[in-house]
Amino acid sequence: MDARNIRAAGPDPGPQEERDQDLDEQLVLVARGDQAAFEAVYDRLAGPVYGLIRRVLRDPAQSEEVAQEVLLEVWRTASRFDASKGSAATWVMTIAHRRAIDRVRSEAAAAEREHKTAQVPVAADEVAETVEASLEAERVRRCLEGLTELQRESITLAYYGGYTYPQVATLLGTALGTIKTRIRDGLIRLRDCLGVTW
Amino acid sequence: MVRLLRHDLHILTGAYALDAVDGPERDRFEHHLHRCRPCGNEVRGLAETATSLAMAVAMTPPPRLRDRVMAAAAVTRQVPPPVDHRRLRRAASSSWVPRLATAVAAVSAAVAVALGVIQVSTQHQLDSARAQNQAIAAVLAAPDARIATQATSAGGTASVVVSRAERKIVFTSAGLPPLAGGRVYQLWLIGPPRVRSAGLLPLPSAGKTAPVLASGLAPGDKLGMTVEPGGGTSLPTTTPILLMTLPA
Numbered sequence: 001m002d003a004r005n006i007r008a009a010g011p012d013p014g015p016q017e018e019r020d021q022d023l024d025e026q027l028v029l030v031a032r033g034d035q036a037a038f039e040a041v042y043d044r045l046a047g048p049v050y051g052l053i054r055r056v057l058r059d060p061a062q063s064e065e066v067a068q069e070v071l072l073e074v075w076r077t078a079s080r081f082d083a084s085k086g087s088a089a090t091w092v093m094t095i096a097h098r099r100a101i102d103r104v105r106s107e108a109a110a111a112e113r114e115h116k117t118a119q120v121p122v123a124a125d126e127v128a129e130t131v132e133a134s135l136e137a138e139r140v141r142r143c144l145e146g147l148t149e150l151q152r153e154s155i156t157l158a159y160y161g162g163y164t165y166p167q168v169a170t171l172l173g174t175a176l177g178t179i180k181t182r183i184r185d186g187l188i189r190l191r192d193c194l195g196v197t198w
Numbered sequence: 199m200v201r202l203l204r205h206d207l208h209i210l211t212g213a214y215a216l217d218a219v220d221g222p223e224r225d226r227f228e229h230h231l232h233r234c235r236p237c238g239n240e241v242r243g244l245a246e247t248a249t250s251l252a253m254a255v256a257m258t259p260p261p262r263l264r265d266r267v268m269a270a271a272a273v274t275r276q277v278p279p280p281v282d283h284r285r286l287r288r289a290a291s292s293s294w295v296p297r298l299a300t301a302v303a304a305v306s307a308a309v310a311v312a313l314g315v316i317q318v319s320t321q322h323q324l325d326s327a328r329a330q331n332q333a334i335a336a337v338l339a340a341p342d343a344r345i346a347t348q349a350t351s352a353g354g355t356a357s358v359v360v361s362r363a364e365r366k367i368v369f370t371s372a373g374l375p376p377l378a379g380g381r382v383y384q385l386w387l388i389g390p391p392r393v394r395s396a397g398l399l400p401l402p403s404a405g406k407t408a409p410v411l412a413s414g415l416a417p418g419d420k421l422g423m424t425v426e427p428g429g430g431t432s433l434p435t436t437t438p439i440l441l442m443t444l445p446a
Contacts (some may be wrong), residue, residue: 031279038271042264051257067259068266075271079279090245093252097217105220140254158218159251165213177209184212184244191247 024081027088031078038075045089046071049096056100056162066103070096097159104162143193151186154179208237215244334409337361337368344445350374350423352439354405358421360444365415367444371399371407380428385410386438388420396421398430419444 023044029037049070054063074092081091144152150172157168169179207230213219214227231238337343340361347357354373361367369385377383385396396412423440 031276033276035268035271039268042267046259046263046267047256048252050259050263051255052252054257055255064260064263068263068270071263071267072270072274075267075276076274077277079277086242086245087249089253090249093249094217094245097248097252101217136250136256137254140250155216155251158213158216159248160255163218164220165218168218180209180213183216183218184209187212187215187244187247190250191243194247194250196243196246196250 023088024083027074027078027081027091028083030075031081038078041074041088041092042071045074045092048089048093052093052096052160053100055160056097057103062103066099067096070099073099097162101162139194140190143190146193147186147189148182150174150178151182151189154182155186155190158183208234211237211240212244215241215248330411333366334368334411337364337366337411340364346442346445348440348442350440352425356421356423356440356442358442358444360415362415362417362446365413367396367412367415367421369396369399369410369412369421371402373405374399374402374407376402377425381425382428382430383407384424384426384430384434385412386422386424386434387412387415388422388441389416390418393422393433395430395432399423415444 023041026037026040026044030041046067050063050067053066053070054060057063057066070092073095081088085091086094144156147155153172154165154168157163157171158165161168163171165179165183166176168183169176172179174182207227210219210223210227214224219227231241338359340363342363343359343361345357345359347355349355350371353375354371356369356371358370359368367387371383374383383399385399387394387396394414397410399407399410401407421440421442421444422434422438424434424436424438426435
């Protein structure tokens with residue numbers, strides 16, 4: 001725990017940057033049908049993919065199903081990845097988030113989700129976060145704390161909740177224009193706090 | 199009004215990066231993104247930021263997921279990459295149809311064939327044949343080597359490898375009609391200032407002519423070929439059966 005906190009307090013952006021480039025290169029190899037590269041990409045991103053989908057959908061069985069679709073989609077469409085437009089991680093996480101909210105926004109799936117959630121309890125061992133995730137989580141948590149309450153709530157409801165910004169506005173009882181602005185301002189502040197360079 | 203609308207759209211970068219824009223508004227924003235470079239850059243940075251939000255909630259998936267995904271991938275065909283059609287049109291509008299590697303291989307094979315048929319009876323002939331083939335090999339191996347192939351109006355095809363750095367070309371042909379009466383095929387470098395002979399084609403072997411090396415290539419030169427009396431001429435005397443624009 002101590003070690004975790006020490007590393008979380010000063011994450012080294014150098015290796016992070018290097019590893020991301022490596023991931024870009026792996027994804028380029030995946031597009032050429034390289035299965036070993038695909039396994040490497042899986043090992044790096046299956047955790048975030050599954051975790052994000054779980055966060056949005058909550059239901060473990062449905063999340064696993066969507067995660068499988070997403071990861072297969074990564075294999076199938078790797079040739080569409082364009083490193084000039086963003087990192088490999090972002091390309092994959094964009095697919096994952098879109099697939100998750102597609103489920104959320106389809107009412108049939110929503111009904112099914114409620115039904116299933118009532119039946120399938122969350123297994124405790126499946127909730128365990130990876131060490132790497134806990135480091136990143138710490139970094140992100142600290143940066144989220146630097147936002148205003150409204151910025152933070154708008155961003156987490158939109159991203160983790162899978163809500164559209166008008167839905168967020170309704171949930172928070174705030175004007176549409178205010179929510180749009182707060183999401184943007186908050187994300188910009190978060191970007192600068194995390195040192196995202198693009 | 200327009201400015202207000204644009205400003206309004208620009209504010210959507212954050213919500214868009216979080217997938218929180220839906221329906222027609224999303225379409226409008228994406229349309230706007232095509233024309234608004236700063237918006238695109240901002241969306242990229244914010245999308246990378248959203249990725250950090252995803253990384254922060256990573257969870258170890260059930261181990262069976264890996265097996266399932268790998269098994270599914272093994273039997274799933276991948277989509278082909280998108281092709282840049284502008285590039286394709288540029289390629290089609292020039293005459294560099296065959297791929298360089300393939301064509302160089304073909305020309306190299308012709309060199310090998312030529313080596314086989316060159317009659318050498320003295321050490322001097324052998325040395326000059328070797329030197330000639332080394333010079334040809336140098337052009338083929340030049341990093342800037344480009345190849346062009348074109349049909350002649352008399353039938354058959356001409357292939358030329360050009361190295362601007364070496365200022366040389368290597369020419370081969372296949373399927374040219376045989377000439378009667380001792381006439382020969384003659385190559386020309388046709389420049390804006392003047393026309394120079396680039397050599398005579400040797401007699402074909404199995405329909406193919408051994409490579410001809412020509413030096414002194416100048417910018418703007420075209421390659422021509424005419425049928426001339428035996429021994430060739432100093433200037434073309436007939437209508438060219440081939441006129442090629444050489445690759446830059």
